[in-house]
Amino acid sequence: MSSRACPCTPLLPALALTLVAAMGCREPATSDFRHSTDASSRAGLVALPDGVLTANEAGTVVRLERSGRVVWRVSLDREVATRPALLGDSVIAGTVGGDLVRLNLADGAVQWRLTGEPPVLTAPVADAEGKFVFLVAPDGSVRSLYTDTGKTDWERPPPGKPEPTAAPRGFPMPVLQDGLLVVALGDAGLMALATQDGAKRWQRDLRDVLGMTLWRDTLYVSTRQGHVLALRLGDGTSLWEQAPAEALSSPPSLALGTVWVGTAGEVSALVGLSPSNGKEVARITLPDPLISEVTPVREDLLLVPTSGRQGRLIALNTTTWAQAFSVRADTPLRTRPVVLGDQVIVLGLDGRVLSWRLRKTDP
Incomplete structure (x- = not known):
């Protein structure tokens, strides 16, 4: 064309x-x-019924109507590097400086603010009832907080000693369903924790995870090394594993009854896999990588x-x-579009x- x-x-x-x-x-x-938004951004968009919410590296959180009109802007002073978590009538946003803030969705008013926390480099996730928010720190520790106060419910320590020279890093966004919180913790692998107390339910030695997505009781996972896996959410059992490319560039996404991943390398492509067995059903060349x-x-x-x-x-x-x-x-x-x-x-x-x-x- x-x-x-x-x-x-x-x-x-x-x-x-x-x-x-x-x-x-x-x-x-x-x-x-x-x-x-007046600064670069990697935070992504939060879809709202009447618009979107986003944030940027200057620490500004912005809510926009569908017309593009600004509903409110709030400055958190430090970069917001991840997508805020939506809690019905409020959102929770974290900064790379270790601030965690709950904002009223209607007017952006601060409901509570924590300081001196670990840098928020992994997107927080909240349960369906909006009672708890779960955070993964750069060292791999995991916490559950009460959303009404910001107080800690439980905390799980890092899975191992971090390298003293290692730079802080973010992990793929966790997934949450049926009382399980699945986190990908780099070299520590993939781990499912009970949302009630943080107890480990299962673990897989799966490294360099790009991302995860859920459909019903199946967890789809992609890795940088070119692998896509389907795991049973309840116990981590492998249902299938495929290697559609030598390297992948994106987390998996489920759309139109197909699991989609982007490939990395000399030729960028979008690959569609059957969710039931992982067999390739589509491959489309792209001008640039999908991440x-x-x-x-x-x-x-x-x-x-x-x-x-x-x-x-x-x-x-x-x-x-x-x-x-x-x-x-x-x-x-670099982030997912919102369709309204x-x-x-x-x-x-x-x-x-x-x-x-x-x-x-x-x-």
Whole structure:
């Protein structure tokens, strides 16, 4: 598909979003809004019924309406490097400086704030009832906090002695279901803990985990070494293991009945695997690596954010897996898009929140 601008539309200004379509001159998506958070960001987007919430390296937490209007901004002074945890009418955000804050979702008011905590480099997760939030520290220790006060419920020590020269690092976002908290702790492997008291339920020697996703009682895991595994959540038993590439670049995501992972190497690709047996069902070449999750839109499109300098959001036709169109953000897309009806919202590495409206398909 040619990347030329459509000849029957004027060229967009240099700072505008670029649209590359595969369907003549009728734009399949139109720019809706752009909002700069005023600093780079790797925190990702929290989807809300009426918009999104994000944060940046300057420590600013921002809530936006679907129109792009700012509902509120709160400064936490230090970088927020991970996606905040949503708790119904509030959110919990942590900083690299060791602050942990609960903010009212309506107006951003601080409900409580802890200081002097370990750096928050791994995304916190909350239980379905919003009573507890779980945090993984850079040394691999795991804590459960009461969300109403921020006080510690239980704490599990690090799985081993950290190297004295090791730089603080984040781990993949934990997954939580059926009273189990599954954490990937680097060289310590994959571990399932009881949410009630932190007791270890099972452990797998699985290193360099990129991420995890759950479907029903099955946990899907991807590793940098090119492996994708399906594990039984209850006991960690392996259901299948596949190696679709020599190296992978993304956590797994489940969409349209398929497990999707991005490959690393000379050629970037999106690979789809059957969730029942791991057999490859699709392979699509990408212009740049996928390092986050993919997102379905309706039943006919799959959105793939790419992490190259152009930051293309590619829409694949789910019937043929051919590219339907792509939009260019001119900044790497490193986190999962949010879909609200016919609206798509992404976060660029430069801290801009970008939105497009998808054209309705013809009857």
